[in-house]
Amino acid sequence: MEPEGRDLFAIADLAREFGISTRAIRFYESKGLLAPERVGATRIFRRRDRARLILILRGKRLGFSLRDISDYLSLYDADRTQQVHLLAEKVDQRIALLERQRDDLETTIRELREIRKLADERLVKS
DNA sequence: ATTCTAACA
DNA sequence: TGTTAGGA
Numbered sequence: 001m002e003p004e005g006r007d008l009f010a011i012a013d014l015a016r017e018f019g020i021s022t023r024a025i026r027f028y029e030s031k032g033l034l035a036p037e038r039v040g041a042t043r044i045f046r047r048r049d050r051a052r053l054i055l056i057l058r059g060k061r062l063g064f065s066l067r068d069i070s071d072y073l074s075l076y077d078a079d080r081t082q083q084v085h086l087l088a089e090k091v092d093q094r095i096a097l098l099e100r101q102r103d104d105l106e107t108t109i110r111e112l113r114e115i116r117k118l119a120d121e122r123l124v125k126s
Numbered sequence: 127a128t129t130c131t132a133a134c135a
Numbered sequence: 136t137g138t139t140a141g142g143a
Contacts, residue, residue: 027136
């Protein structure tokens with residue numbers, strides 16, 4: 001009766017499972033995103049830590065800074081409601097930034113296509 | 127073998 | 136973050 005798997009993990013276990021380096025995991029801890037237990041100096045990760053790591057990696061995939069992710073995770077124990085508000089705010093900011101970048105890219109592509117068209121016309125005249 | 131800290135790239 | 140050194 002244990003469909004949950006282990007609840008104790010070594011740093012290498014998590015690194016392997018999520019395809020990241022042990023260095024990255026220690027780095028996240030140094031930034032306050034993780035706080036695994038210690039047995040001496042060795043880190044012992046539990047399901048709770050693993051769950052946080054999953055959230056960290058998801059946040060990264062979506063382009064959020066470790067700072068943003070940290071601020072978000074910090075609200076888990078306190079204001080769960082404020083956490084949702086912060087998330088909404090950050091997501092809106094992220095979407096706004098991506099849309100701006102998309103517009104800039106489209107503008108650049110249009111310019112390059114125009115240059116390319118002019119280049120072809122010159123070749124034809126030559 | 128594995129992990130840890132610290133420092134440099 | 137990767138890599139490397141040196142130790143537990």
